[in-house]
Amino acid sequence: MILYCFKKHVKSHCCTFKLKIESLAMKTNLFSSIPMTLFLLSILLNPIESRAQFSATLETGLAGFSRNEARIPGDTGTTIDFTRFDSPNALAVRIIPSYKFSKNHEVRGLWAPLSFEATGRLSGSTSFNGTTFAAGVDTVGSYKFNSYRLGYVYHFNPDSAQRWRLGLMAKIRDAYISVTQGATTSKKSNVGFVPLIHFGWEADFSKDFTVNLDVDALGASQGRAIDGLIAVKYRGLVSAYMESANLYLGYRTIEGGADVEEVYNFAWIHQAVVGLEMSL
Numbered sequence: 310m311i312l313y314c315f316k317k318h319v320k321s322h323c324c325t326f327k328l329k330i331e332s333l334a335m336k337t338n339l340f341s342s343i344p345m346t347l348f349l350l351s352i353l354l355n356p357i358e359s360r361a362q363f364s365a366t367l368e369t370g371l372a373g374f375s376r377n378e379a380r381i382p383g384d385t386g387t388t389i390d391f392t393r394f395d396s397p398n399a400l401a402v403r404i405i406p407s408y409k410f411s412k413n414h415e416v417r418g419l420w421a422p423l424s425f426e427a428t429g430r431l432s433g434s435t436s437f438n439g440t441t442f443a444a445g446v447d448t449v450g451s452y453k454f455n456s457y458r459l460g461y462v463y464h465f466n467p468d469s470a471q472r473w474r475l476g477l478m479a480k481i482r483d484a485y486i487s488v489t490q491g492a493t494t495s496k497k498s499n500v501g502f503v504p505l506i507h508f509g510w511e512a513d514f515s516k517d518f519t520v521n522l523d524v525d526a527l528g529a530s531q532g533r534a535i536d537g538l539i540a541v542k543y544r545g546l547v548s549a550y551m552e553s554a555n556l557y558l559g560y561r562t563i564e565g566g567a568d569v570e571e572v573y574n575f576a577w578i579h580q581a582v583v584g585l586e587m588s589l
Contacts, residue, residue: 363589366405370582371398372423376575379486381497383573387435391450394429401580412467419458426451437488440495452486462507474509478525503534517545521557532567540584553588
């Protein structure tokens with residue numbers, strides 16, 4: 310689970326999944342307007358061509374943890390290491406719609422639901438979110454971390470063999486974490502806003518093969534958030550059926566967390582993914 314916790318004036322209640330970045334929280338209103346500001350400025354400097362294009366990417370794969378520690382509250386709760394529980398890999402799905410106004414200007418979104426459930430027994434008496442759970446009793450830990458994003462991306466050198474991207478994404482997270490023993494359950498949930506910086510790079514190695522790096526990330530002294538993909542695209546397999554389509558295989562990592570008074574959590578998720586890009 311990836312936690313992000315912002316100050317109250319961001320109008321978002323803290324929860325397990327929040328990343329509290331005080332230095333950025335005071336600038337939330339500025340961050341939320343930056344994508345549109347950059348978009349308007351870039352249009353003035355580089356007039357839009359008649360190359361508008363819709364596209365969509367469908368990605369899926371298995372996701373699992375190599376790290377998943379939580380403590381709520383961060384200063385008085387008991388640390389739970391969910392990697393010691395039995396946690397089957399989860400099926401992860403994401404849809405990425407995109408609209409290119411020209412070769413350089415793109416608005417993209419993201420719909421990425423993600424949830425896990427782990428079962429096991431606590432090694433000792435555990436205080437979680439104000440509730441005490443007993444040791445040696447069957448315990449279920451679960452969480453949801455749905456991510457929705459919208460942002461602007463600028464493409465550098467779009468016609469060259471190596472291409473770069475830079476942008477800003479506005480992320481809305483819909484998340485919770487819960488611990489259950491029998492009829493006793495403690496749950497903390499949150500819906501909140503997080504600004505992320507987008508960076509991308511593509512390189513064509515042949516007519517059919519392209520390597521793609523795609524990252525949304527943000528970091529500060531209180532924590533960090535990273536969502537990155539490295540993938541190889543192949544055109545030959547699907548081009549006979551869909552002219553403007555690419556198939557890709559890759560590795561996605563989602564890593565981050567927060568260490569603040571209200572919550573401590575760090576998690577690292579790994580995904581083996583397959584994706585299909587289609588121009589509409």
